[in-house]
Amino acid sequence: MIEQYEYRTDILTCIQDRMIYMIAHHCKVFFVRFDARLPEGYLHDGGNREISQLMKALKEFYAYQGVEMHYVWVREQVSSPVPHYHVVLLVNGSLIQNATGIWAKAQKLWSRITGGPNGLIHHCWPTRKGLSGIGGIMIRRPSGVATGPQLLLQQQEYNATWSAAQESAAYLAKTYSKGNAPHRVREYGASQL
Numbered sequence: 001m002i003e004q005y006e007y008r009t010d011i012l013t014c015i016q017d018r019m020i021y022m023i024a025h026h027c028k029v030f031f032v033r034f035d036a037r038l039p040e041g042y043l044h045d046g047g048n049r050e051i052s053q054l055m056k057a058l059k060e061f062y063a064y065q066g067v068e069m070h071y072v073w074v075r076e077q078v079s080s081p082v083p084h085y086h087v088v089l090l091v092n093g094s095l096i097q098n099a100t101g102i103w104a105k106a107q108k109l110w111s112r113i114t115g116g117p118n119g120l121i122h123h124c125w126p127t128r129k130g131l132s133g134i135g136g137i138m139i140r141r142p143s144g145v146a147t148g149p150q151l152l153l154q155q156q157e158y159n160a161t162w163s164a165a166q167e168s169a170a171y172l173a174k175t176y177s178k179g180n181a182p183h184r185v186r187e188y189g190a191s192q193l
Contacts (some may be wrong), residue, residue: 009138011173016193031165032136039116044082074188076177099135
């Protein structure tokens with residue numbers, strides 16, 4: 001069940017568009033979330049240079065590996081002098097089935113970009129029962145050859161994992177802690193479709 005926040009529909013739509021695109025192009029899509037924080041005392045210029053560099057580097061890394069990846073990030077800031085970021089990655093689930101390598105790569109890149117220590121990438125484990133073993137959510141499109149009870153079971157699994165991913169992603173769209181970015185600084189960004 002989605003928590004009781006108010007949500008920005010532009011961010012929800014942005015995430016959903018990428019989920020729909022990926023499941024239309026891949027029979028399995030692996031959904032991963034993480035949060036990125038800046039080091040304590042970091043001299044931040046107010047923009048989103050760091051998260052943009054991270055997303056560019058991750059996209060290039062996975063493209064080189066032959067893995068299609070799409071992403072959405074959001075910027076949040078309440079009382080801290082610097083923002084923090086929430087990120088959703090969608091990768092070809094036929095090639096990647098576990099979040100550990102994704103999180104490790106993100107951590108290595110983020111430390112290099114910010115000059116900060118390890119531990120600034122928070123791993124967002126799925127909380128729904130049965131989904132926590134791989135660090136993300138594997139969304140499997142029902143087989144085109146399945147029929148009868150097998151098709152019904154695949155459709156139920158697809159609907160459950162799709163809903164779990166949407167619930168997890170909805171957190172990025174909450175209105176709380178948004179609206180504090182400087183003028184002309186984006187509060188979210190996404191890969192191009």
